[in-house]
Amino acid sequence: MAGEYEKALTIKEAIDAINNRDFLLPAIQRKFVWSSHQICVLFDSIMRGYPINTFMMWEVNDDEIKNGYKFYEFLSSYCQRFNEENPIVKTNAGFKNFKAIIDGQQRLTSLYIGLCGTYAYKQPRVWWPNTRDDNALPPRKFYLDLASALDSEDDESLMLYNFKFLTDKQYQNAAENPDSTHHWFCVHKILEMPQVEAPNRIWSGVLQPYIEDNGLQDNQFAKDALGQLYDVIRSIPVIHYFNETSQQIDHVLDVFIRTNSGGTKLDFSDLLMSIAIAHWDGDFRQELEDLTKQIHQSSDMGFYMERDWVLKTCLMLCDVDVRFKVRNFKSEQVELLQTNWKAIKECIKQTLILVRRFGINPQSLTSKNAVIPICYYLFKKQQDGKALYESINNLAKHYEQREVISRWLYMALLKGVFGGQADTILSSMRDVLSKHIDDELFPLDEIIERYRASNKDLRFDEDYIDSLLSIQYGEGRCRALLHLLFPEMRETEVFHIDHLHPKASFELQKLKANSVLADDEELMNFFSKPEHWNSIPNLHLLNDSQNISKKDRPLDDWLSDGKVNLTPETLLVNGVDLRFEAFPEFFATRRQALRDRLKSRVMMSTTLPAEPSDDDSDEEVVEEALA
Known part of the structure; x- marks a missing residue:
C-alpha cells in the first residue's frame, strides 16, 4: 500500500x-x-x-x-x-x-x-x-x-x-x-x-x-x-x-473492495460498477439512473426497481453468472452487457408494462425477482424473426402466451418462491427456460416439474388453498390471487379491489342496530369477524365505473342496476340470497366456488409444501413524526 x-x-x-x-x-x-x-x-x-x-x-x-x-x-x-x-x-x-x-x-x-x-x-x-x-x-x-x-x-x-x-x-x-x-x-x-x-x-x-x-x-x-x-x-x-497516493487504478480498486468488505455490505450493483466504470463507453451510472426513473415515473409501469435489480436482470439476459462474485465481472462481460444494453432496456420496460397489465401494481409486486425470468423469456424467445418482447404487449397477438405467463407469475407471487436463495432459483429457471425456448408457449408445466417436492414447489395443496382464501383486504398477495381467480379481466382496464357486501355495513355500531342480528349472538359473532367480511370471498376486482357506482350500496341493490355489467353468475353466487342478512350463506357458497376455481387454475399436490419465504419487497424508511 x-x-x-x-x-x-x-x-x-x-x-x-x-x-x-x-x-x-x-x-x-x-x-x-x-x-x-x-x-x-x-x-x-x-x-x-x-x-x-x-x-x-x-x-x-x-x-x-x-x-x-x-x-x-x-x-x-x-x-x-x-x-x-x-x-x-x-x-x-x-x-x-x-x-x-x-x-x-x-x-x-x-x-x-x-x-x-x-x-x-x-x-x-x-x-x-x-x-x-x-x-x-x-x-x-x-x-x-x-x-x-x-x-x-x-x-x-x-x-x-x-x-x-x-x-x-x-x-x-x-x-x-x-x-x-x-x-x-x-x-x-x-x-x-x-x-x-x-x-x-x-x-x-x-x-x-x-x-x-x-x-x-x-x-x-x-x-x-x-x-x-x-x-x-x-x-x-x-x-x-x-x-x-498510488495512481494505479487496479491497486486502488483492490484497496476499495478490501476496505469496504468489512462494513456495510456492498450492493451487487456497486461491485459491478467498480469494474464496469473502467470499460463502459459513456456514463453507466447515469444510464441506470435514467432507466430506474423512467420505470418509476411512467404511468404504464410505476414500479420502483433498484439498480441492483436492473443489473441482476442484465446478467441474467446476457447468460452471465448472476451471483455476487467480483471475478465474474470481467471486461468482456461488461462489453457484452453494453452491446445489448439498448435491447435489454426495452425488454425490461416492455416486461414491466406487461406485468402492470396483468393487474399487478407496485404494492402487490411482493417479489421483484419473480419478474426476471419473464424478462429472460421475452428477450430470448423469437417470434416472427423478432424477440418476443417487441410484440408481447400487442393485444391483437399472443393472448395465450400472456395467459400462461400471468398464471406463472401469480403462482410464484402467491407461493413466495423467490423469497430466499434468489440467485440459485434464477439460475435454475434460466436453465429450464433456455431448454424450452423453442416450445410454442412459456414452459409452465416444465417449470412446475423442475421444482416438484422442493421448497420452491409451485404446486398447491388443500390446506394452502384454504389459507389463500383467508387473505385479508390490503395484503400484498390479494390482487394476484383475485387476478388468478378471474383471468377474464380486460388487460386495458384498471381494476380496484373492493368489498361486495360493503365494509361499512359491518361496522359494530350498525351491526348492533340490525334487528335480525341483535338477538342472535352466534350470528352477530359471524358478521363481526374480519376473516369473513374482509377476506377473499367478499372481495372482487372492479373497474373504475363499477367502483364508483358501488360505494356503500348493498350488494343486492347494486347488482340490480343495469349499468353494473356484473351478475351473480359472474360473481359465482348464482341462486344465492344476496341480502345482507343472508351473508353467511353468501360467504360459504362463494368461498367454496372460489376454492373449486382456484384448484382448477393451479397445479395441485397431496403433499404440504413448505411455507413461503419472506418476500423481497422494498423496505421503507418509516419513522415516527415528532409529537
Whole structure:
C-alpha cells in the first residue's frame, strides 16, 4: 500500500474541503444508504468522544485518471428514492488535485447533510408518490435538543443527546408551543457562528450570546451541550485518515473492495460498477439512473426497481453468472452487457408494462425477482424473426402466451418462491427456460416439474388453498390471487379491489342496530369477524365505473342496476340470497366456488409444501413524526 496517515482534520475542515471540491467521491462508491437514525447516532458518538473509525482518502493527481474516470460531489439534499444520486463533477487534466473518499463516504455524507443539508424521507402512512413531492417527503433539517438529555435507559440506542431531523412545520410548532419541553437548535448554525481565534473567548464571544438570547442561562445541560457541539465540529480534530497516493487504478480498486468488505455490505450493483466504470463507453451510472426513473415515473409501469435489480436482470439476459462474485465481472462481460444494453432496456420496460397489465401494481409486486425470468423469456424467445418482447404487449397477438405467463407469475407471487436463495432459483429457471425456448408457449408445466417436492414447489395443496382464501383486504398477495381467480379481466382496464357486501355495513355500531342480528349472538359473532367480511370471498376486482357506482350500496341493490355489467353468475353466487342478512350463506357458497376455481387454475399436490419465504419487497424508511 502506497501512502501514510495524515494529520487529523476537524469536521469543519472536512466540510470546507467538500464545499471546495477538494474531497470528491469516486464512481466505484455506492449510493448514500444511511438512515436518519444512523446519522443521529453518529453525531451522538462524536459528541461523547467515541471513535468513529479511520477514513481512507485517495489522493488523485494523475491527469489520465482525472480524464478517464468519473467523480461525484457529495449529496447535500437527500430525498429517499427521488434524490439519491450524487451530482457528477467533470474532472480533466486541468482540474486541481483532490482526494477521493475510499472509505468513509457514508459517515462524511452524514456529517455534510447534518451540518449543511436536508434529509427527506416518506411520511408514515402515505403512499409513495410517482414524482418528488414535498408533502409526502418533506425536507428535514438536523436539530439538537438543548433543553435536556435523553434518558439512555429508555432509549434503545443508548443515546445521550437528542438529535432529530425536523420539518420546518415541526420546528415551528415546537418553537411556538409554550408548553414544549424541547429547545431545538439547528445544527447548521454551528458553522454560521463567528470564527474566534482565541479559545478562551469562544464562550463569551460566540456561545454565551445565544444561550442568553434564548433564555437558557439557567440550563447547565444547554451550556455544556452547545459548547461540546462547537468543540467537536470546529476545534477538535476527529477526522483521522490514511492517504493512499498510488495512481494505479487496479491497486486502488483492490484497496476499495478490501476496505469496504468489512462494513456495510456492498450492493451487487456497486461491485459491478467498480469494474464496469473502467470499460463502459459513456456514463453507466447515469444510464441506470435514467432507466430506474423512467420505470418509476411512467404511468404504464410505476414500479420502483433498484439498480441492483436492473443489473441482476442484465446478467441474467446476457447468460452471465448472476451471483455476487467480483471475478465474474470481467471486461468482456461488461462489453457484452453494453452491446445489448439498448435491447435489454426495452425488454425490461416492455416486461414491466406487461406485468402492470396483468393487474399487478407496485404494492402487490411482493417479489421483484419473480419478474426476471419473464424478462429472460421475452428477450430470448423469437417470434416472427423478432424477440418476443417487441410484440408481447400487442393485444391483437399472443393472448395465450400472456395467459400462461400471468398464471406463472401469480403462482410464484402467491407461493413466495423467490423469497430466499434468489440467485440459485434464477439460475435454475434460466436453465429450464433456455431448454424450452423453442416450445410454442412459456414452459409452465416444465417449470412446475423442475421444482416438484422442493421448497420452491409451485404446486398447491388443500390446506394452502384454504389459507389463500383467508387473505385479508390490503395484503400484498390479494390482487394476484383475485387476478388468478378471474383471468377474464380486460388487460386495458384498471381494476380496484373492493368489498361486495360493503365494509361499512359491518361496522359494530350498525351491526348492533340490525334487528335480525341483535338477538342472535352466534350470528352477530359471524358478521363481526374480519376473516369473513374482509377476506377473499367478499372481495372482487372492479373497474373504475363499477367502483364508483358501488360505494356503500348493498350488494343486492347494486347488482340490480343495469349499468353494473356484473351478475351473480359472474360473481359465482348464482341462486344465492344476496341480502345482507343472508351473508353467511353468501360467504360459504362463494368461498367454496372460489376454492373449486382456484384448484382448477393451479397445479395441485397431496403433499404440504413448505411455507413461503419472506418476500423481497422494498423496505421503507418509516419513522415516527415528532409529537
